[in-house]
Amino acid sequence: MQDMLTLAGANLLTPMILSFALGLIAVLARSELTIPEAVAKAMSIYLPFSIGFKGGMAVAPAVAG
Numbered sequence: 001m002q003d004m005l006t007l008a009g010a011n012l013l014t015p016m017i018l019s020f021a022l023g024l025i026a027v028l029a030r031s032e033l034t035i036p037e038a039v040a041k042a043m044s045i046y047l048p049f050s051i052g053f054k055g056g057m058a059v060a061p062a063v064a065g
Contacts, residue, residue, distance in 0.1 A: 016051075
């Protein structure tokens, strides 16, 4: 049970989850938060690479062994 809580805590503190939570809070607070177009474009390129890299690292041991 302790391992599961530790894993859940580690996953909830990833940058992607924290960014989602910040966006959700901004929407709920009716904030006029805007992200510059260049930053939005950079994030839209970075996030798929990050997700793919993390998934690849998780799958690599299964493929190698």
